[in-house]
């Protein structure tokens with residue numbers, strides 16, 4: 001998958017037409033009533049690709065995932081041996097057929113498969129690059145339940161995705177390992193249907209040397225030590241996109257507690273001096289969460305926390321579900337940084353609970369998390385959201401004006417425009433519809449889309465419905481235009 005899908009890029013890029021900026025027509029009906037005929041949205045959004053690549057239909061990443069089935073549950077039994085960098089796993093994948101099926105297409109990078117069964121019957125999977133085909137012993141009809149078990153082991157290999165995405169996936173450290181990456185990461189340590197369209201529940205069992213911490217997503221349900229090994233079990237009880245799965249094994253200082261009944265587990269790598277502000281800031285997780293709950297409505301998950309790694313390869317943070325991972329670079333020796341915590345925790349609503357339907361809708365994650373971060377900074381009395389907006393708007397030559405956040409193109413899904421012009425779009429929407437309607441739009445969005453997937457046209461439609469305003473000219477200019485919108 002990883003090598004060959006780059007070839008599709010040229011095709012996808014050729015399909016991108018100029019983004020439309022509509023003229024002003026006061027009598028134009030609401031977007032909801034007049035969707036564009038083919039894609040149901042602005043012309044620069046790409047239609048789903050046919051599943052010719054045996055992928056899940058993502059126009060930017062056509063080879064990701066597989067068609068025709070829905071994974072409901074991953075049960076993962078994982079053992080990691082740091083001295084040999086060896087991961088040994090058993091993945092039990094429960095799925096439902098969405099159509100008549102004779103094989104399953106999963107994604108898996110590296111590792112050696114020692115045994116695979118479907119419903120208890122031995123099968124022989126095949127692999128081309130990172131695309132794993134599991135034949136079914138007999139074809140199944142739509143709605144059939146499937147249980148696939150894959151035993152594997154090996155030295156997990158990270159994904160080098162080039163400049164646009166960096167090094168992602170399972171990364172070895174001096175004494176342990178961690179997994180981080182977007183849009184890909186899980187394939188380096190779990191056989192998965194690697195697309196956010198197929199979210200599933202997870203159960204993890206992690207076994208590591210007893211002297212190391214092992215942390216993953218969700219609620220920890222047990223921990224036992226025997227024969228020099230520590231085994232812990234974890235439950236993810238809300239559907240999770242594959243890229244949001246994480247694990248961290250190593251020498252961490254772990255703090256456990258509760259926040260309003262939510263179990264909290266924070267971990268900071270012990271190589272980070274206790275003299276930095278990291279521990280203190282991470283301990284404010286619950287406080288940041290309360291602020292966001294006030295803006296967006298109930299927290300969608302049943303566990304909370306954060307993992308701070310210390311690794312030169314990772315200079316960012318990721319909103320891994322219930323427990324974001326933070327690179328220590330956000331703090332440095334003396335700096336305090338709760339903005340990054342607000343950003344990653346806001347993603348729990350925008351990105352994790354409400355996930356992109358395809359990657360072109362990425363501003364629904366990054367624009368919203370960035371705006372939440374601005375609101376938090378304002379609440380802390382540092383910089384106002386208006387100042388954040390004004391400073392960026394004043395820069396007429398900024399590269400954000402040439403990249404439309406609503407259809408950034410495959411190589412630019414993490415462009416500054418997606419984050420900052422995305423957040424500016426929300427700030428302008430707020431200005432246009434007023435605070436009350438703005439927050440009603442956000443709260444209704446996360447409520448309606450909880451545990452599912454969403455698109456930009458759906459957000460625009462909801463904003464129009466709640467505000468009663470015709471907003472497609474507005475969104476065309478802010479999300480899909482290739483120039484600085486007039487205000």
Ligand code: TRP
Nearest residue numbers: 180181182183316317318319414
């Ligand atoms: N989604 C992350 C954030 O803004 C940023 C990110 C993009 C990332 N790609 C990544 C983080 C790969 C880690 C690895 O919060």
Ligand code: ZN
Nearest residue numbers: 343365366369
């Ligand atoms: Zn983000």
